[in-house]
Amino acid sequence: MVSSITAKIFGRNKFQPQGKGAHVTICARGQKELDATLEEIKAVSRNRSDYESLIFNAISADISKKDESIRALNEASERHNGKVPDVVICCAGFSIPRVFIEQPVEEFEATMQLNYFGTLYTTHEAVKRMAQQGVKGKIVFVSSVAAFVGFLGYSSYSPSKVALRSLAECLRHELILYDIGVHCYFPGTLDTEGLIEENKTKPKITKELEGEDKITPEQAAKALYKGLCKGNFFITSDIIGDAFRAASLGVSESNSAFVDAILCGILWTVSKPVRWFSDKMVRDRKSEHPVIPADNGMVNDE
Numbered sequence: 001m002v003s004s005i006t007a008k009i010f011g012r013n014k015f016q017p018q019g020k021g022a023h024v025t026i027c028a029r030g031q032k033e034l035d036a037t038l039e040e041i042k043a044v045s046r047n048r049s050d051y052e053s054l055i056f057n058a059i060s061a062d063i064s065k066k067d068e069s070i071r072a073l074n075e076a077s078e079r080h081n082g083k084v085p086d087v088v089i090c091c092a093g094f095s096i097p098r099v100f101i102e103q104p105v106e107e108f109e110a111t112m113q114l115n116y117f118g119t120l121y122t123t124h125e126a127v128k129r130m131a132q133q134g135v136k137g138k139i140v141f142v143s144s145v146a147a148f149v150g151f152l153g154y155s156s157y158s159p160s161k162v163a164l165r166s167l168a169e170c171l172r173h174e175l176i177l178y179d180i181g182v183h184c185y186f187p188g189t190l191d192t193e194g195l196i197e198e199n200k201t202k203p204k205i206t207k208e209l210e211g212e213d214k215i216t217p218e219q220a221a222k223a224l225y226k227g228l229c230k231g232n233f234f235i236t237s238d239i240i241g242d243a244f245r246a247a248s249l250g251v252s253e254s255n256s257a258f259v260d261a262i263l264c265g266i267l268w269t270v271s272k273p274v275r276w277f278s279d280k281m282v283r284d285r286k287s288e289h290p291v292i293p294a295d296n297g298m299v300n301d302e
């Protein structure tokens with residue numbers, strides 16, 4: 001996971017790759033995994049002619065905590081004489097899919113705390129510094145296709161990803177003030193440790209609706225990079241994600257008004273039978289989700 005990255009190559013809307021290498025800072029909690037990932041990143045850059053001039057840094061911090069997020073950004077900047085990273089990618093996030101009434105409220109809170117507030121803390125600190133230092137940088141959020149469509153199992157997760165979309169929208173507009181670009185990535189299922197973890201609690205219906213299709217983290221990184229190079233505000237990795245994006249646009253910035261209008265029309269049409277089918281699926285499988293009677297002293301007057 002990359003929570004912040006220092007790169008030399010960007011413009012407000014489009015990346016302008018100039019063949020220059022990028023300084024990279026990665027951030028997560030586990031130091032051992034961070035160190036291993038940093039070695040992988042170094043290995044990719046090793047045969048570049050400018051390799052010796054590049055700075056690679058790994059910072060252990062819990063992004064869901066405000067103080068830790070600020071410390072991470074401080075440490076990322078210190079290695080560059082106090083200069084804020086040019087590009088900050090907020091990726092840390094997780095999901096505990098469960099049936100709503102079986103899910104403790106604490107899991108809703110924890111999900112919002114990392115997925116939304118973790119991104120907010122990092123972004124707030126980074127944007128302040130970018131504006132103060134005159135850095136015309138980029139802020140990138142990692143949301144999910146599950147922000148475009150809500151279905152059984154994701155009541156703790158989808159709202160946190162919708163919140164990111166909304167924050168991206170406000171900031172895309174506001175940060176024009178400082179020439180800072182904002183982008184939001186909406187991946188579909190990713191083949192990651194996180195997926196293995198969330199599948200342990202995921203209701204069967206959620207799994208079936210989600211399907212088997214998934215992409216690798218490498219494919220996701222490439223799609224994100226491609227979207228940034230094109231200057232897209234909402235970035236997706238495949239045609240399904242693109243169709244959901246187009247159908248959910250409202251007045252958000254489109255990538256291509258013509259193609260998005262067609263995709264939107266197709267998905268709107270298809271969504272009617274899909275919704276009918278997926279609603280029926282829930283109705284038909286009530287027996288798989290028996291309600292455990294509450295032991296709350298309520299008197300049944302019959």
Ligand SMILES: NC(=O)C1=CN([C@@H]2O[C@H](COP(=O)(O)OP(=O)(O)OC[C@H]3O[C@@H](n4cnc5c(N)ncnc54)[C@H](OP(=O)(O)O)[C@@H]3O)[C@@H](O)[C@H]2O)C=CC1
Pocket residue numbers: 001027028029030031033061062063064091092093094095114142143144145186187188189190191192193194195
């Ligand atoms: N997997 C999927 O199907 C999809 C995932 N996404 C989103 O993509 C992003 C990445 O997901 P994915 O790669 O699957 O997740 P993983 O769980 O595989 O990786 C998450 C990364 O974030 C780090 N992390 C977790 N918690 C914190 C924290 N509190 N502070 C700092 N770092 C943290 C983890 O490291 P450590 O534990 O050491 O801190 C790890 O490096 C998330 O935002 C997720 O919601 C979106 C769509 C689909």
Ligand SMILES: CCCCCCCCCCCCCCCC(=O)[C@@H](N)CO
Pocket residue numbers: 094095144145146149150151157187188189190194195198209210274275278
């Ligand atoms: C009422 C209408 C229901 C229609 C259902 C259509 C299903 C579309 C598939 C959406 C796939 C979502 C992928 C994101 C997964 C994700 O973000 C998590 N794996 C979290 O990590």
